[in-house]
Amino acid sequence: MSSDLATRIQQRLSELGKSARGASLEAGLSDGFIRNILTGKSTSPRGDTLEKLAIVLGTSEAWLLRGEPAEIENSDRRERTKGFSPVIIPGEQLVSNDKKLPVYAAARGGDGHHIVTFDPIDYLKMPAVLQDVKGGYGLLLTGDSMVPAYWPGDTALVNPNLPPARDTDVVLYHTPQFHQGEEEAIIKRLVGVNDREWTLEQYRPERVFKESRADWTVCHRVVGKYNAR
Template sequence: MDVVRKLILERLEELGLTMSEASLKIGKNHAYLQQFLKRGYPLELPEKSRLPLAELIGVPEEQLRGPSSKLPKREYVKVNPTGRESLVADPSRSLKLPQNQQPGVDVLAGAQLVGDRDLPVFGTAQGGSGALIVSNDAVDWVVRPDPLLRVKDGYGMIVTGDSMDPVHKHGSIALVNPHLPFRQGDTCIFRSHGEHGDNLAIIKELRRYTDDVWYVRQYNPPKDFTLKRSEWQVCHVTVGNFFAR
């Protein structure tokens, strides 16, 4: 993300305007600013768009003239007294998954890590029957990514195992929005409490569901199976993931 795009996003937030609303106010289609700010197209704003946008958000026109300088890279920071380093590595690293990456679950580029370092990340360990044992307390706090920027109770969870490779690889951090309604085809985290008080989770693709059963799929090895909703009471939708290394 460069300084022009960052300035526009900050001003839109301050004014309470969405990208769609602002696009329409400057005489463009509703997706115009979404494409410019998030997809980088066009590379710089043409004059016909730059002038009305500058007037709309209340900044000098020359501040929206580009292409502009990129923001400085983030560096590792210490996040607690034990010296554990943040799970967010150099955000200049961008990872592309194979073309069979499931639509809707993205590996975030560093530029999308734009919020405060206040997103809790929970650790996991391999449990029985493919389940993950999830730490009761966050093991790290990382930069809040764009998809969870204003999401209350959003969290990250370290993936252990490769059953959902390539969507969620071993060691990646799954980003979770607990308020999104789940739909067929979503990659979800199903959560349960074990017999001994363990907090358990399993990451799978939701195929369909009934009042009693989740029908789910894993990718590696390919397998469809069911989870009892009485045992796996919580279904949270993942909105992306990123790698700490």
């Protein structure tokens, strides 16, 4: 471990009590990603990957690369993000070798919306969080309105039977008719709810906004995800 980047990553891992593998998975990367940096097998990450590492390690991109002091606003961003990451489902929680979980495609629409086609594009192994859940499904995502929680190509794991709950990720639909055509949907974080409206949050661009429950009548809970990477 000779590079300054590797030294700083190891410092933060030690301070946080995290393992290289655990931090890699928390960032939505391959389990050996950070280990390869520490052992000199990979070069410095850039762009979105560096940003994800900085968030998980509780610092800034500038500090990781050059040792510059972490900016205050990065700490604020971590506070907003730390409760927002869905559970990443590891391989040992795949409970069946049979591929029974239907995956629907969510094509990018306008204003952060998705157009979901209820004709499975694939079937995946069933994760423990959806075992014996009637109507459970995966949603293959595009667009970047929910980065860093969900990146394009990630699959959200959805339980349609759980009630709405604050501080969870949800998929809202107008009037879904599953397995029949297409439906407009949005995947956001549920900040609050009352009889009239949903209060939702997204991250790119950052905003909190309200939508009418009369317009978005159905709420499905996201219980985890499969990473595209």
